[in-house]
Every structure is written in structure tokens, then in C-alpha cells.
Amino acid sequence: MTMNLFNQFLSPTFLGLPLIAIALMAPCLLYPSPAPWWQSNRWTTLQNWFIGSFIKQILSPINTKGHSWALLLATLMVFLITLNTLGLLPYTFTPTTQLSLNMAFAVPLWLATVIMGFRNSPTHALGHLLPEGTPTPLVPILIIIESISLLIRPLALGVRLTANLTAGHLLIQLVSSAAFSLLLSQTTAASLAVGLLLLLTILEVAVAMIQAYVFVLLLSLYLQENV
Amino acid sequence: MMSRLVILSANSLKGSGPFGAGLVHASRSLHTSSQSRAPVPPLPETGGKVRHGIFPEEIFQLLYPKTGVTGPYMLGTGLITYLLSKELYVINNETLSAICIFSVIIYGVKKFGPSVAAFADKLNEEKLAKAQEVKDLAMSGLTQAIENEKKEQWRVEGRAMLFDAKRNNVAMLLETNYRERLHMVTNEIKRRLDYQIALQHLNRRLEQEHMINWVEKSVIGSITPQQEKESIAKCIADLKMLAKNTQAKATV
Numbered sequence: 237m238t239m240n241l242f243n244q245f246l247s248p249t250f251l252g253l254p255l256i257a258i259a260l261m262a263p264c265l266l267y268p269s270p271a272p273w274w275q276s277n278r279w280t281t282l283q284n285w286f287i288g289s290f291i292k293q294i295l296s297p298i299n300t301k302g303h304s305w306a307l308l309l310a311t312l313m314v315f316l317i318t319l320n321t322l323g324l325l326p327y328t329f330t331p332t333t334q335l336s337l338n339m340a341f342a343v344p345l346w347l348a349t350v351i352m353g354f355r356n357s358p359t360h361a362l363g364h365l366l367p368e369g370t371p372t373p374l375v376p377i378l379i380i381i382e383s384i385s386l387l388i389r390p391l392a393l394g395v396r397l398t399a400n401l402t403a404g405h406l407l408i409q410l411v412s413s414a415a416f417s418l419l420l421s422q423t424t425a426a427s428l429a430v431g432l433l434l435l436l437t438i439l440e441v442a443v444a445m446i447q448a449y450v451f452v453l454l455l456s457l458y459l460q461e462n463v
Numbered sequence: 464m465m466s467r468l469v470i471l472s473a474n475s476l477k478g479s480g481p482f483g484a485g486l487v488h489a490s491r492s493l494h495t496s497s498q499s500r501a502p503v504p505p506l507p508e509t510g511g512k513v514r515h516g517i518f519p520e521e522i523f524q525l526l527y528p529k530t531g532v533t534g535p536y537m538l539g540t541g542l543i544t545y546l547l548s549k550e551l552y553v554i555n556n557e558t559l560s561a562i563c564i565f566s567v568i569i570y571g572v573k574k575f576g577p578s579v580a581a582f583a584d585k586l587n588e589e590k591l592a593k594a595q596e597v598k599d600l601a602m603s604g605l606t607q608a609i610e611n612e613k614k615e616q617w618r619v620e621g622r623a624m625l626f627d628a629k630r631n632n633v634a635m636l637l638e639t640n641y642r643e644r645l646h647m648v649t650n651e652i653k654r655r656l657d658y659q660i661a662l663q664h665l666n667r668r669l670e671q672e673h674m675i676n677w678v679e680k681s682v683i684g685s686i687t688p689q690q691e692k693e694s695i696a697k698c699i700a701d702l703k704m705l706a707k708n709t710q711a712k713a714t715v
Contacts, residue, residue, distance in 0.1 A: 252598055275590060285586055310472040326561035379469070412563075413556035425481035430559065437563040447654060 241409055245333050245402060247386045259331050263318035287314065294456050302463035305456075312341070313452045320401060320444030324437070329461025333405060335398045342393035345455050350386070364461055393454060404440045411436055516572070 248255040270280055287310050295303055316332060323330025331337050354363035365382040366375060415429035512520040518535070526534040546552040 251489070275587055277510070278580055278587075281583045281586050285583075307472055314472065324564050326557045326564065408560050409610075411555065412560040415559050416556040419559075430563070432566070433559060433563050437560070437567050441567065 241406060241413075244329075244409060247265060247334060248329055256329070256331055256334070258273065258331050260319075261429060262322055263315050266322075267314070268417070284359065294453065298456065298460045298463060302459050305459055306308040308345075309452050312345075312455070313448060316341075316397075316448035316451060317445055320448050321441065323401065324440055324444060330401055332397055333402045335394060338394035338397045339390070341383060341451075342390040342397075346390040346393065346458060349455070349462045352459075356463070361462060389454075389458065393451060397447050397451055400443055404436075404443055407436055408440060516569075 248259075249462060268277075268280055270276060276284070290313060291310050294309060295306055297306075304361070318330045319330060322328055323332070350361070353364075365379050365386070367378070367382070370378050411429055411433045415426050415433055418426040418429060425453050514520055514523060523535050526538070530537065610671070
């Protein structure tokens with residue numbers, strides 16, 4: 237039963253070819269490229285509006301030097317939100333449930349912010365390891381704690397996304413199989429389970445979008461610290 | 464692989480002010496076809512018509528001649544029955560989650576679809592309105608400039624009149640000034656001549672008075688006492704005679 241539940245997270249292959257590549261291309265294929273004419277259709281207008289307002293909001297606390305990250309953050313956001321929401325459709329595979337993918341996003345980007353910070357203003361970057369106003373006896377311990385917290389950030393970023401999505405999908409599988417198996421014998425219990433499934437689905441839609449947003453937001457925060 | 468997303472993000476960020484720095488030219492290298500400009504066919508205003516949200520109207524039109532109105536629906540029902548009965552599609556727990564997610568999606572689209580479409584239309588309308596406003600302002604500015612120019616041309620025609628009036632003014636000023644100075648000169652000369660006249664008068668009067676005084680003095684000095692007595696006696700005699708005459712006239 238447990239083996240069955242986790243089967244959905246196996247990276248799909250077909251004749252030895254990893255199908256995750258096709259899954260990862262899905263967001264790119266879904267959005268229309270902007271038209272060369274001046275006034276575009278509704279979908280493109282909404283896209284442009286969404287990306288524009290998202291970037292405005294996320295880059296507003298960052299100074300001008302960090303604005304070169306705008307394209308990266310926008311792309312990452314659109315990619316993650318599409319992958320997450322597409323994974324809610326039935327029989328789809330969500331690449332962001334793979335820890336490897338999320339770590340592949342989190343570690344290089346986080347490391348980039350840290351290296352940028354240490355290269356451009358090392359004292360300022362090291363200063364982040366000690367919060368202001370700590371009493372003197374606590375300083376050594378606090379530095380160690382802050383360094384650990386700094387080093388755990390990529391792990392946290394990756395695992396947060398993975399865990400949230402995996403847990404969500406797992407719950408959906410569990411509740412739906414419970415409802416399905418109860419459907420014919422105890423229909424009222426099954427209907428309660430279906431109600432729960434409905435609420436869970438709404439939650440999962442929200443979680444999918446929020447987790448993508450949180451990932452990008454935290455990256456922008458790390459960037460803001462170091463730029 | 465993510466080039467489509469990058470192009471998408473780049474193009475949407477391109478127009479958004481200070482945040483779009485450096486993104487425009489990066490996407491140029493990814494353009495594949497050259498830009499063809501003319502003649503551009505007009506674009507359709509709305510998208511293709513669909514029935515029930517996903518099935519294009521063309522399928523219904525395609526099947527209408529052979530199977531009438533219910534044709535596509537029968538096709539759909541038949542397909543689903545076939546898939547279910549032959550167990551090509553197995554109903555399992557995923558079906559339930561599929562029902563849930565699709566009901567959520569359909570509810571969302573039905574409820575928020577029109578407002579989102581109106582919002583997108585509003586964004587486009589605002590863009591159009593801004594451009595229209597610029598165009599209208601430019602046109603009104605230009606018509607105003609034309610009117611101003613015409614007015615200036617009309618003003619130029621009146622310039623000759625202005626110059627004449629100014630010329631007259633200046634001539635009048637000069638004339639007035641000349642007359643004033645003339646008047647002043649006459650007055651000054653008259654004053655000087657009056658002074659000379661008054662001086663002469665004074666001289667003559669002094670001479671006259673002096674002469675009279677001298678004559679009187681000499682006459683009075685020349686009168687001897689003998690002469691005086693004689694003249695007084697004569698006067699008295701004359702007076703007596705006159706009195707006698709008057710008396711005689713009075714009685715007559």
C-alpha cells in the first residue's frame with residue numbers, strides 16, 4: 237500500500253528515456269510568446285500584467301544593483317507556479333516533488349547570493365552573522381548558530397518546496413483512495429471523504445501557488461541581504 | 464529549454480521602466496524569423512468559438528451534415544462508454560481527485576472568468592486610451608498653434624498702421640517741443656525788451672521830475688517881494704471885480 241502511494245513520485249522513464257524532460261518543458265510550451273504588434277490579446281496582456289506587478293513588488297526592497305536578477309526571479313516564479321499547478325491535474329507528474337530538482341534550484345541561487353555578498357562587501361556579509369545588540373558572552377555561540385542557519389538555507393528552500401508538494405499530493409492520493417474504496421459500501425463516509433478531498437484540492441491549489449511564491453520571495457530576501 | 468519563458472518574461476519586463484534594464488537586447492538573439500511588416504492581415508477580434516469551453520465549434524459544423532445536431536454528443540458519449548467498458552480507462556482513486564480538481568477549475572473559470580476578461584480588456588483599453596490621449600493632445604496643440612499663427616499673421620497686417628501712428632506721435636512730439644522752445648525764446652526776448660523800456664521810462668520820469676523841480680525852484684526864486692505884493696493886489700482887485708460881476712449877474 238505504501239509502495240503504491242509513493243509510486244506517483246517515481247521519475248517517469250520510457251524505454252530508458254527520462255520523461256521528466258518533457259514534463260519540464262510543459263511550462264515553456266503553455267505560454268504564448270508576446271506578439272510583435274502593439275496591443276496583444278487577453279492572455280498575453282494578463283501575463284504581462286502579472287509578471288510586471290510581481291517583479292515590481294518583489295524588487296521594490298532591493299537596491300538597483302540587484303535588479304539584474306529580475307529576469308531570473310520572474311522566470312523562476314512562472315516556472316515553479318506552472319509546474320506546481322499542472323501537477324494537480326490527474327495522472328500528471330510534478331517535477332517539483334523531486335528533491336533533486338528543488339536542490340538544483342535552491343543551492344546554486346543561494347550560493348550565488350552568498351558569493352556576491354562576500355565578494356562585494358565581505359564585512360557587511362560577515363556582519364549578518366551577528367545580530368545587533370547581542371550581549372557579549374553570547375557572541376561566539378550566536379555566530380555559530382547564525383552560520384549554521386546560513387548554511388541550512390538552501391536545504392530549507394529545497395526541502396520546503398519538496399515536502400509541501402509531496403505531502404499535498406500524498407494526501408490527495410490517500411483521501412481519494414479512501415473515498416474510492418468506501419464508495420460502494422459506505423457511501424455516506426465516502427461522501428464525507430469526497431468533501432474533504434474537495435477542500436484539500438482547494439488547499440493544494442493555494443499551496444502550489446504560495447510555495448512557488450515563497451521560494452522566490454526567500455531568494456529575493458537573501459539577495460537583498462547581500463547586494 | 465526555458466527560452467520561451469525567458470522570452471516571455473523579458474518581453475513583459477521590457478516595457479516596465481527601471482526594472483527592465485538590460486533585458487531587451489538579450490532576447491534579440493533568440494528571434495528566429497525576420498520581421499515582416501507589410502501587408503499585415505487584420506487580426507480577428509475574438510478567439511475561435513468553443514462549445515462547453517473546450518470543444519471547437521468547427522467539429523460541430525463538420526459533423527452537422529452527416530449526423531445533425533446530436534452527432535458530436537453521441538460521438539462523445541460513445542467514446543466515453545467505449546473507454547469505460549473496455550477498461551481502457553480504469554476508474555480508480557485518481558478519477559475522484561480528477562473530478563474534484565476539474566470541478567474546482569470549472570467553478571473558478573465560471574465565477575471569475577468574466578471579471579478577469581474584463582480586467583484584461585480594461586488594461587488594453589487603458590493602453591489604447593493613453594496613446595489616444597497623446598494623439599489628441601498633439602492634435603489640439605497643433606490646431607492651437609495654427610490659430611496662433613493665423614492671429615500673428617493678422618497682427619502683421621496691422622503693423623503698418625502701428626508704424627504710422629507711431630510716426631505721427633513722434634512728429635507731434637517734435638512739433639510740440641519746437642513750439643515750446645519758440646514760445647520760451649519769445650518770452651525771454653520780450654522780458655528783456657520790457658526791461659529796457661521800463662528803464663527808459665524811469666530815466667525820462669526822473670529827468671522830467673528833476674527838470675520840473677529845477678524850473679519851480681528857479682521861478683520861485685525869481686519872484687521878488689515887490690512882484691509878490693503887486694500880484695496879490697491885482698488878485699484882490701480882480702476878485703472884487705469878479706464879485707461885482709457875479710452880484711450883477713445874480714440880480715439880473
